[in-house]
Amino acid sequence: MDVKTICLGILSFGDATGYEIKKKLEGPFNHFYDASFGSIYPALGKLTDGGLVLRTEHTQHKRPDKKVYRITPKGRLALTDELARPIGPDRIRSNFLATLLFADALEPRQIDDLIASRIDAHRETLNELNAEPHDTSTGDGFVSGFGVAVHEAALNYLEQHRHEIVGERLLVTSESN
Amino acid sequence: MDVKTICLGILSFGDATGYEIKKKLEGPFNHFYDASFGSIYPALGKLTDGGLVLRTEHTQHKRPDKKVYRITPKGRLALTDELARPIGPDRIRSNFLATLLFADALEPRQIDDLIASRIDAHRETLNELNAEPHDTSTGDGFVSGFGVAVHEAALNYLEQHRHEIVGERLLVTSESN
DNA sequence: GATATCATGTAAGGGGTTACATGATTGT
DNA sequence: ACAATCATGTAACCCCTTACATGATATC
Numbered sequence: 001m002d003v004k005t006i007c008l009g010i011l012s013f014g015d016a017t018g019y020e021i022k023k024k025l026e027g028p029f030n031h032f033y034d035a036s037f038g039s040i041y042p043a044l045g046k047l048t049d050g051g052l053v054l055r056t057e058h059t060q061h062k063r064p065d066k067k068v069y070r071i072t073p074k075g076r077l078a079l080t081d082e083l084a085r086p087i088g089p090d091r092i093r094s095n096f097l098a099t100l101l102f103a104d105a106l107e108p109r110q111i112d113d114l115i116a117s118r119i120d121a122h123r124e125t126l127n128e129l130n131a132e133p134h135d136t137s138t139g140d141g142f143v144s145g146f147g148v149a150v151h152e153a154a155l156n157y158l159e160q161h162r163h164e165i166v167g168e169r170l171l172v173t174s175e176s177n
Numbered sequence: 178m179d180v181k182t183i184c185l186g187i188l189s190f191g192d193a194t195g196y197e198i199k200k201k202l203e204g205p206f207n208h209f210y211d212a213s214f215g216s217i218y219p220a221l222g223k224l225t226d227g228g229l230v231l232r233t234e235h236t237q238h239k240r241p242d243k244k245v246y247r248i249t250p251k252g253r254l255a256l257t258d259e260l261a262r263p264i265g266p267d268r269i270r271s272n273f274l275a276t277l278l279f280a281d282a283l284e285p286r287q288i289d290d291l292i293a294s295r296i297d298a299h300r301e302t303l304n305e306l307n308a309e310p311h312d313t314s315t316g317d318g319f320v321s322g323f324g325v326a327v328h329e330a331a332l333n334y335l336e337q338h339r340h341e342i343v344g345e346r347l348l349v350t351s352e353s354n
Numbered sequence: 355g356a357t358a359t360c361a362t363g364t365a366a367g368g369g370g371t372t373a374c375a376t377g378a379t380t381g382t
Numbered sequence: 383a384c385a386a387t388c389a390t391g392t393a394a395c396c397c398c399t400t401a402c403a404t405g406a407t408a409t410c
Contacts, residue, residue: 001272009279019389032271039370041391062379064389080282087272094209095178095264097323102186103316105257139280142342146274146334153330157323165319196361216398218363239407241361
């Protein structure tokens with residue numbers, strides 16, 4: 001699923017600017033999808049060219065001009081078509097887990113710091129997921145709940161097992177804290 | 178973290194061919210990293226050019242020739258350096274969650290099938306994670322355990338909530354099974 | 355007879371990111 | 383003063399995937 005489809009999907013919830021789409025991708029949908037301006041704006045251009053969205057320009061007072069996009073009936077059909085196709089597997093590339101896998105090449109201190117900051121990150125994500133009202137669509141609450149379940153599991157695992165990966169070598173180094 | 182670093186890390190556990198590295202990425206490490214031959218072989222070439230790994234050619238009986246790679250001391254230093262650098266966030270692109278988010282554009286049947294197949298996929302991943310012996314390195318068991326925790330949480334969530342996302346519309350359609 | 359495993363590689367192309375370019379306004 | 387928010391876009395580049403090319407052996 002490319003950025004074009006994601007934009008189309010978000011626009012199926014209501015009109016938005018490229019900037020607003022980016023914000024949503026940083027907020028509620030951040031836990032499973034991300035995209036940069038450099039891919040969003042060209043995607044929106046192509047969708048407009050194809051007649052899948054309509055662009056209206058709004059000159060603003062004391063703010064840069066903005067372009068609001070609205071999905072067309074043709075766009076809704078294209079979205080349904082795209083979603084009906086068999087989906088590929090999720091693409092995950094976890095620098096965190098890769099680093100931990102090669103933990104033998106690191107110092108215990110580095111590992112512990114890494115896990116600590118990841119615990120914080122999970123807490124932050126959970127706060128965001130719990131804070132936002134999930135009533136945009138049928139799927140919104142489900143996807144958000146899925147995120148909560150998974151991030152809670154990750155958080156709990158890290159809290160309960162962080163000593164295991166560092167433990168061995170802390171004994172060797174015998175540094176008390 | 179690019180494919181070069183991943184190859185270097187896997188080679189830090191022991192010698193391997195490009196083909197074997199790919200197999201590992203399809204098996205035990207599949208839940209957080211994936212790469213194709215088209216990126217592995219060139220990566221191995223660059224690592225050899227840079228003196229980070231040594232290549233030895235083995236002519237085989239009734240099998241294609243293979244090239245076994247071994248990490249060098251210089252390669253181990255490079256790995257440590259690379260892992261010490263601040264890591265970026267995990268990159269996740271979930272076609273599954275994106276599709277569910279836009280579930281309003283789909284038929285209930287499609288959604289249910291999608292969730293069913295995802296449940297199967299999680300079960301398979303869990304089987305693989307539980308089957309493999311995790312004793313390659315200090316981090317191996319930890320990363321594997323993390324995978325188990327997260328996939329179990331995902332699996333449980335899907336089993337317990339799958340009716341919620343489909344339920345509403347099944348009532349409307351009033352199809353008994 | 356078809357498909358899977360073993361085994362390596364290249365070339366074209368796709369889909370992105372990063373960095374740059376611009377600029378007013380608002381908050382610290 | 384400085385950073386953040388609002389707002390859009392382009393160009394260079396990078397990394398990686400897909401498809402192709404080759405080919406023997408083993409399994410169903």
